[in-house]
Each structure stands twice: as C-alpha cells, then as structure tokens.
Amino acid sequence: MSISGKKILIAISGGIAAYKIHFLIRDFVKKGAEVQVIMTPDAEQFVTKLSISTLSKKPVYTDFYSDNGTWNSHVELALWADVMLVAPCTANTLSKMVHGMCDNLVIATYMSAKCPVFIAPAMDLDMYVHPSTRKNLEMAESFGHVVIPAESGELASGLIGQGRMAEPETISNTIENFFNSQQEAQTLRGKVVLITAGPTYEALDPVRFIGNHSSGKMGFSLAEEASKRGAKVILISGPTAQTINDKNVELHKITSAKEMLAKVFEFYDTIDIGIASAAVADYAPKEVAKEKIKKNDENLTLELVKNPDILKTMGEKKTHQFLVGFALETQNEEENAKGKLEKKNLDMIVLNSLRDEGAGFKNDTNKIKIFTRTEKKEFDLKSKDEVAKDILNFVESQLLK
Numbered sequence: 001m002s003i004s005g006k007k008i009l010i011a012i013s014g015g016i017a018a019y020k021i022h023f024l025i026r027d028f029v030k031k032g033a034e035v036q037v038i039m040t041p042d043a044e045q046f047v048t049k050l051s052i053s054t055l056s057k058k059p060v061y062t063d064f065y066s067d068n069g070t071w072n073s074h075v076e077l078a079l080w081a082d083v084m085l086v087a088p089c090t091a092n093t094l095s096k097m098v099h100g101m102c103d104n105l106v107i108a109t110y111m112s113a114k115c116p117v118f119i120a121p122a123m124d125l126d127m128y129v130h131p132s133t134r135k136n137l138e139m140a141e142s143f144g145h146v147v148i149p150a151e152s153g154e155l156a157s158g159l160i161g162q163g164r165m166a167e168p169e170t171i172s173n174t175i176e177n178f179f180n181s182q183q184e185a186q187t188l189r190g191k192v193v194l195i196t197a198g199p200t201y202e203a204l205d206p207v208r209f210i211g212n213h214s215s216g217k218m219g220f221s222l223a224e225e226a227s228k229r230g231a232k233v234i235l236i237s238g239p240t241a242q243t244i245n246d247k248n249v250e251l252h253k254i255t256s257a258k259e260m261l262a263k264v265f266e267f268y269d270t271i272d273i274g275i276a277s278a279a280v281a282d283y284a285p286k287e288v289a290k291e292k293i294k295k296n297d298e299n300l301t302l303e304l305v306k307n308p309d310i311l312k313t314m315g316e317k318k319t320h321q322f323l324v325g326f327a328l329e330t331q332n333e334e335e336n337a338k339g340k341l342e343k344k345n346l347d348m349i350v351l352n353s354l355r356d357e358g359a360g361f362k363n364d365t366n367k368i369k370i371f372t373r374t375e376k377k378e379f380d381l382k383s384k385d386e387v388a389k390d391i392l393n394f395v396e397s398q399l400l401k
C-alpha cells in the first residue's frame with residue numbers, strides 16, 4: 001500500500017518554510033504520486049515556479065488567468081485532487097480559509113475542494129500561539145481538516161519555540177498513513193449502495209403539504225460511512241436541512257413518495273445494497289388543489305389515498321440486492337419489525353422504538369436493534385454516525401456469509 005497513483009494538490013503560501021516543499025514534492029513524485037502545485041502570489045517571493053514545476057513535472061499556477069488568456073480552473077484543480085495539502089500554511093492563508101475570504105486561486109481552489117484537506121502551519125513563535133491562530137486552527141479542525149502541528153526548534157526570526165513547519169518526512173508520512181488507513185477500511189469498495197433518507201412531502205395545494213419530522217440525519221450518516229468504506233453511494237433524499245460534500249455520494253433530491261419510488265427504480269438494477277431509512281408518507285391527498293385552499297368552511301375534510309410502498313416494491317423486485325429496512329414502532333416493536341422483514345422480503349431490519357429516549361426521528365442519537373431472519377442484535381444509545389457504522393458492520397457481516 002502506498003501513495004502511488006494518488007493525486008496530491010499542494011498549495012504553498014508565503015512563509016519561509018516554503019523552501020522545504022521541494023523535498024516533499026520530490027518524495028511524493030518518487031513514490032509515484034501525481035503532484036499539482038498552486039501558490040499564493042506571496043509564495044512566489046519564497047520559491048520559484050521554475051524549481052517547483054521542474055520537481056512536480058507540471059505547470060504551477062498562482063493566478064486565475066494564464067498569460068495566454070485562458071482560465072486556470074480552480075474547480076477542476078479542486079475536483080482532480082485526492083487530497084489537498086496547504087503547506088506551509090501562513091497565518092494569513094489559514095485565516096482566509098476558515099473565514100471564506102476568497103481572493104486568490106489557492107482559497108478558491110480550497111473552497112471548491114471535496115477531498116480531505118491537510119494543513120501544515122508555519123509561523124513565528126508569537127504568531128503561532130496568538131489566540132487568532134489558535135481559534136483558526138480549531139475552526140479548521142472543526143471542518144474536518146487535519147492539522148499537522150508545527151514543530152519546536154529554532155525559527156527563522158532567531159526565536160526558539162513552536163512554529164516550524166513539520167518536516168517533509170512527517171508530512172509525507174501523515175498523508176501516506178491516511179491513504180493506507182483509507183485502503184484498509186475500503187470494505188465496500190466496488191459496491192453500489194442506494195440509501196433513501198428524510199421525509200417525503202405530499203402536496204395539498206401549491207403552498208401546503210403533509211410531512212413528518214424526519215431529519216434525514218440517519219440516512220446522511222449512512223451515506224457518509226458507506227462512502228468512507230469505498231462504496232459508490234446513491235442518496236435519494238426528501239426535503240431536509242442535511243448537506244453532504246463527498247465525491248462518492250450522488251445526492252438526488254425528491255419531494256414526494258411517488259418521486260422517491262421513481263428515483264429508486266432508476267438505479268435499482270445496478271445496486272448491491274439498498275437501505276431504506278426514509279420516512280415515506282403512507283398516504284397522500286387524493287387531489288392536489290390547483291389554488292391555495294381558502295379557510296371558508298368550518299371543517300375541512302381531506303381524502304387521502306395510499307402511497308406506493310417503496311420498500312415493499314423493492315422487496316418484490318429483488319434479484320441480487322441486499323435489502324435493509326427501518327422500522328419505527330411504538331408498540332409490539334419486535335413482532336412488528338420481524339413481520340415487516342418477512343412481508344417486504346428484506347434481508348435485515350433496523351428497529352428503533354419511540355419508547356427509547358434519544359432514539360428516532362429528530363435526535364442526533366439513536367438506539368437500535370437489528371434483526372435478520374435468524375439473528376437479533378441490540379445496541380446502546382449512540383450518535384447517528386456511530387449507529388451508521390454498526391449498521392454497515394452488520395450488513396458486511398451478512399454479505400460475507
């Protein structure tokens with residue numbers, strides 16, 4: 001396992017430690033990685049494009065515009081990368097990154113990137129410990145970026161303390177370890193996983209709908225986790241406030257149960273695993289009023305008709321797919337869940353009971369039990385991200401049988 005064939009985007013900003021990047025680029029290239037370098041305009045005061053492009057074997061970009069009048073697409077650069085490394089990362093560039101101050105090619109590329117971001121800060125002693133730097137590094141970590149801490153030693157100013165950019169070898173090892181751990185955990189590589197998430201909204205008139213409290217969190221956590229394990233994920237979601245920024249996840253937004261059904265069956269033949277975590281409305285208004293319904297009458301009677309049962313249809317049309325359903329029950333939980341497993345021809349069902357505090361729709365946590373036809377497993381109350389891991393571990397254990 002190595003970084004061979006990986007695409008590494010290095011952004012250099014204007015710090016004295018920029019000279020060390022030559023060694024890092026040479027190391028990456030020697031190990032078979034593809035390296036693309038971009039620089040802030042200030043970085044050009046510290047290293048030359050010529051030396052960097054000679055080592056990286058690619059042109060180096062510092063500006064949105066090339067001399068020949070073409071555009072250096074920050075979006076293409078960002079989407080090309082498997083990882084982005086900002087090294088050295090100056091106090092200025094760090095601040096721009098975390099506050100979205102997008103006034104150069106490096107920051108525009110960073111803000112377009114969907115890949116993991118590594119930051120190797122380098123500053124003089126007092127800059128590094130300044131509260132604004134501390135806060136900005138904390139923010140960067142809260143975005144999920146990896147900060148490779150500066151090391152202690154003699155600084156360019158002559159002061160002694162923390163602030164030296166990590167050695168190229170440390171940076172290289174950090175990135176190599178990241179790729180290795182990714183490869184080790186790629187237990188769903190080559191699999192296509194379809195996940196439904198969120199509520200559906202069933203229109204009453206142009207402004208009103210019947211919906212439910214599903215937040216979509218469980219489905220989005222599952223999508224993220226499946227992607228981390230190397231799966232290609234098709235995430236079909238009703239209206240939610242959740243967002244996802246992951247190049248392995250194809251997000252399809254729908255509104256109603258009928259739209260969800262149609263979307264699911266656009267992909268159904270191509271998937272290996274289907275996980276139906278959406279809270280699909282069982283009924284929809286028979287008629288959708290063309291105009292807003294006026295409050296003229298004392299009573300308003302709505303006629304509702306049954307929506308298509310998406311999961312049941314998936315079960316009926318199952319050929320090779322491994323199907324996982326969710327049951328949210330308030331009474332006779334286990335019996336109802338097992339009944340649903342049989343009736344809908346599922347391979348596995350995840351039960352959450354509204355009787356358990358912290359479980360179900362709106363919480364960030366969930367407490368589940370998993371059933372197959374022959375097995376039952378109970379889990380503690382956990383964050384939905386952790387629950388997603390438990391569910392996928394269980395799916396994987398079943399696939400190995």
Ligand SMILES: Cc1cc2nc3c(=O)[nH]c(=O)nc-3n(C[C@H](O)[C@H](O)[C@H](O)COP(=O)(O)O)c2cc1C
Nearest residue numbers: 013014015016040042043090091092093122123124
């Ligand atoms: C000789 C010299 C060395 C510098 N070293 C650093 C440094 O190590 N870290 C840092 O944050 N800023 C350093 N600066 C200041 C940055 O170059 C300055 O804040 C610049 O605006 C950074 O721009 P950039 O982040 O767009 O590259 C240094 C400036 C000079 C003149």
